[in-house]
Amino acid sequence: PHRLPASAYRLLAMALLVLPLAVPVRPAHAQPAGASRLLRASDLDTLSLRDAGRRIAYGDDSLHFGELRLPPGLRSGARAPVAVVIHGGCWISSFATLRNTAALADALAANGVATWNVEYRRADHPGGGWPGTFTDIARAADHLRVLAREYPLDTARVVAVGHSAGGHLALWLAGRPSLPAGTPLSSAAPLRLTGVVSLGGVTDLEEFVGRMPSGCGRGASMLLGGPLASLPDRVALASPIRRLPLGVPTAHVAGAQDGIAPEPVRAAYARAAVAAGDAPPANVTVPGGHFEVNAPRTAAGAEAIRQTRRLLGMTPP
Template sequence: MDPADVLTRPSDLPDVVVRYGDHADAVLDLHLPPRRVGAPAPASPLLVFVHGGFWRAAYDRTHTRPLAEALAAQGFVVATPEYRRVGSPGDLAGGWPATADDVRAAVAALPGLLDGLGVPVTTTTVAGHSAGGHLALWLANEPLPLHRVVALAPVGDLRAAAAAGLGDGAVEAFLGGTPDEVPERYDAADPATRLAPRPACPVTVVHGADDAQVPVGNSRGLARRHPFVDLRVLDGTDHFAVIDPHSPAWPVVLSAVRGE
């Protein structure tokens, strides 16, 4: 099987799509846990999952639907926000800070949106994959009521990623330059910098040892710099296995998002 099969695997549509802002990409998919017909919705843990794709317009939230369905089946209310991305036209153009502003706005809006829908939740976990893992780590020190952050194969050290040329210059395209050209943007956006001081919530990183897109060394460096980061390295695991409910990595992902 192609390791990237999960990106195009058929999946059901979300239960609800809601809007958190004014531009066309300011939407959230909601995948709800099963419940008995006619019974009130029980309070469930909320998982906000931020998709990856090196912050580029070529990738959107739809490729995370198999993961969202699997997590909803495990009892989570799963919210997958869309956001402005690099390469989109006009007012949809992403990059720094628009992309980060969007994910922060989505998480901030969720309590009111879910309350309006009659969907009660308990704890809030923010998770993300690849560039979405970067955004999840970035949110860890934002003034939001988060109970945990889980990053799957994240771009967690932007300066190191830029030096390594990850994603054919994806970091420079996202931030508008190199670390020497726009150092203040790297300081503001880079989890390697922002995780000092230590966030109030626990931070877990799950990364495959065989990841070719974002090598595990990026996460190892982040964890060396911030030893409170709970780094779980999976042997024989590539970049996409950590978002594939059919992969051997899935039990480790489930354990991380449950706070185990």
Template structure:
């Protein structure tokens, strides 16, 4: 990205203190090693002028918080040289905001979500991905990144984001892992999928299966080695990843990063303030068959090598679930490595953390072994 930077623009009428926007964004600029600044648009025309000016610098990533003004929000639809470098971010929950081709929209994560929007904008500029749809819905796609100058077919990591199965969270959560793995010689297929809070549990399950199957039709340079596929899921995505891997039967390794691997107990403990029951549409007592099909613990043995990773400083319920799941999987005859080290819920998806470094080393070792 060289001398490029990030411009964070606050639109008219946004109900957030402008100083807090700056105080939130500036540490992230420093952490990412980019020059950044914040600007406030007094009205829609001022916002348009800022977008037009940014379009003249192809090294500038934009994060735009448009606010509630309809005229300002309509600017997200307008094409221009800035469009594919722009992340539109709403701190409040909204419906989908149609954006010009190449742009993205995140919403509903509060002020802290600005951190993720800045990261997403920078990652997209530094390490562009090829987005490929596997269905007709706007949430049915994967982003492909491949290593440079690989001479032979490369293994693939399918990434499944978490977020308690809620639509405010998306595939951008795993941008940094995708980039790190590509640097280690592993192609990445970062999946977006329809979340159950908007589409229902059946749609989510179907999308994971379809997104995984779509790998066979995705072409890359270098080509993808679909006999060396690891499915990696974080948090709620850990449950989805292990379930999809078990359903597929054509996966070399399934990896859970702080995954919710015992749905019945997670529902009884009200993890995520009822996230499990909300996602599946009821409690385990009400929907025993649905839980049995979805729950990795109930599905044992999966018949697939597994890597269960858990930060010791995470929610104690997740630490407990990880330990009990690993013991049960081994007892059922599965090949399981349980990696528990210091770290919190997000350390396991932070490429700079010790626990991710250990995870990536084990992952690449396993995939290399599959090739031998």
């Protein structure tokens, strides 16, 4: 066979060395050059805090506690509006704790809103799931009346701010006054909310489990105690879209790349709310994914603060 001259082999070797530099191969999941990656849940747990808050129990379980933060410089005799802040994590303990929403709660306090960032039993905790997770959230919210005896809190101006699964619980909390008496989730004198800010929140449990049956949707099935199709009575009491009208204004804020709460699903909830008689919800798409809304220094986090203040009747920050 014919052999190539040595010079040809040298040229071929140089070409093979240069080729990977001239034709870069980008993985299918890679972001465009210069783009920062989306935040993860673990990133939120490392955000710095101005105020660690006062840890206060609202019940007997080790997970029955919250962190209370008050706005600095509150004038004498004034009472601060309040945000009940509810973290997410697919209703399962391994994904998130109240540290996930601590930075947002801290920033809200710095912007004039007292915050009650609550912990609660998840579906995989003893006593959590149905109905314990719901009754924990209800009990935590009602505990504001007790806190207001010692701290300058305005219990007539309370907004629930929830992220992801916490967004579902925040919306559910707003609809609690209309729950039928005698059901496992009802209570005699629920604290009435001024509004709800759902941050990448789950608005429709059936839609969500149908779309994500093996992911976060598994936590929703655990929350209700089994397949949703076999528990229609529980779904009717627990799914926000089934509790409409809520009777209070709501704002829905989610990242453009948020797969938990995509815009079409939020828009469907808004249409259902209006059809049921609620005021048109604010439906705001912000830059980022699912977790940027909890990071105060992002545009998404700033929007979460703005919407909270708006629903409390405060001027923009």
